[in-house]
Amino acid sequence: xxxxxxxxxxxxxxxxxxxxxxxxxxxxxxxxxxxxxxxxxxxxxxxxxxxxxxxxxxxxxxxxxxxxxxxxxxxxxxxxxxxxx
Numbered sequence: 001x002x003x004x005x006x007x008x009x010x011x012x013x014x015x016x017x018x019x020x021x022x023x024x025x026x027x028x029x030x031x032x033x034x035x036x037x038x039x040x041x042x043x044x045x046x047x048x049x050x051x052x053x054x055x056x057x058x059x060x061x062x063x064x065x066x067x068x069x070x071x072x073x074x075x076x077x078x079x080x081x082x083x084x085x
Contacts, residue, residue: 005031 005028012025 002032002035005035 008024008028009032012021012028015021017025
């Protein structure tokens with residue numbers, strides 16, 4: 001609805017300010033401001049958001065712990081045997 005209103009306002013703005021374009025422009029402008037000042041605040045009051053999903057940090061931390069524990073018989077890499085300078 002807002003997209004249609006913006007298109008109407010653009011169309012009216014491209015026409016001379018006379019006759020029916022003045023009325024159409026006023027009505028479209030009224031809806032434009034009503035949409036942001038009335039409709040959206042009311043929508044946020046009555047609309048129920050979805051529940052917050054469980055944190056992904058648990059899955060990420062479990063994966064990091066699993067990778068941190070070397071498997072039995074793991075071979076050393078050249079990074080593990082590097083000598084400090």
